[in-house]
Amino acid sequence: LNPGDEVIYHEPCYVSYSPSIVMAHGVPVPVVTTKEHEFSLKPEAVAAAITPNTRIIFLNFPTNPTGACASREDLEGIAKLAIEHDLLVLTDEIYSELRYDETNPHVSIASLPGMKERTILLHGFSKAFAMTGFRLGYACAPQPIIEAMMKIHQYSMLCAPIMSQNAAIEALENGQAAMIEMRNSYHQRRDFLVKRLNEIGLDCHLPGGAFYVFPDIRSTGLSSKEFAMRLLEEESVACVPGSAFGDSGEGFLRCCYATAFDDIRTAMDKMEAFVARLKKA
Structure with a gap:
């Protein structure tokens, strides 16, 4: 350039x-x-x-x-x-x-x-x-x-x-089965997370890849940062405000599902309680 x-x-x-x-x-x-x-x-x-x-x-x-x-x-x-x-x-x-x-x-x-x-x-x-x-x-x-x-x-x-290079060779030669198993697990977590977010009332499309979902939180009346900070402070659930990813991300929230399934279930239950309180306020 x-x-x-x-x-x-x-x-x-x-x-x-x-x-x-x-x-x-x-x-x-x-x-x-x-x-x-x-x-x-x-x-x-x-x-x-x-x-x-x-x-x-x-x-x-x-x-x-x-x-x-x-x-x-x-x-x-x-x-x-x-x-x-x-x-x-x-x-x-x-x-x-x-x-x-x-x-x-x-x-x-x-x-x-x-x-x-x-x-x-x-x-x-x-x-x-x-x-x-x-x-x-x-x-x-x-x-x-x-x-x-x-x-x-x-x-x-x-x-x-050299340690990283040797690990990469091992991944390429012998890591395919483990990668597919991990991808299948991500697939299950994605489906669960999208279903729960929509049930909670946060409209969320079904992403085709990676390990993130990007629900629309505009119906809550909060900005992305306000939602993320209050969710963290009140329910100890960490997400990233969509505004961190550019102005067009405002009104959305990035949720990562590269974590244990039990933690995702707990996080969704806590988020459901948080959104329910917002609706009552």
Whole structure:
């Protein structure tokens, strides 16, 4: 990026995307995704955000915090725009193994025609293999881009620890069965959590991936931060206000189900009591 170059990304999104663009002297251009479209990114919304200064389209599917997924049709539309406007695509696919609809598997935009040569794919071991503490990820991109990345990488972090690299090899060679078992467990927790949230009166779509749900709490009359803080203080249940993930996240709450099923049940019971008190107030 050169100063003033624009990067299109979709909101609500992971908290570091916009600051990372700014740190690289770029201009963040958020495109709002909505509950009505299950927070997926539509090609027409991307097209409306493209200007002569656009250089990159930044994707994250499945998405943190919404669990949104991208359909092949939408990715093909976005790929067409990238080719037409000669743009790079940066795609964070850290949750790609955690998809729950077997009839609609994950599609990487890098796999589409004409996209391998203009895509930077980011991935890692933290989510699918529960290796968060190992801090190991990787990037796949055309050789000139990787060589440019190495100029910064080799003087800032050198290399991943050998212990982490060996653990990653073990995960790749022997971790598939454990990953599938974990994904199936997440699937059950997701279904339970979405069902309970809707029963409580907090409208929640069924996310297609990752391990987050993103219920709509606007019916309570509280802001996202007020809801999250009061839920924590009054019921000792921790969630993240949707506003942490961009302005378009206001009115929503991120709930993570990467925890024990019994804890999720307890949390939902406590949230039900909390919402019931709000309705009586």
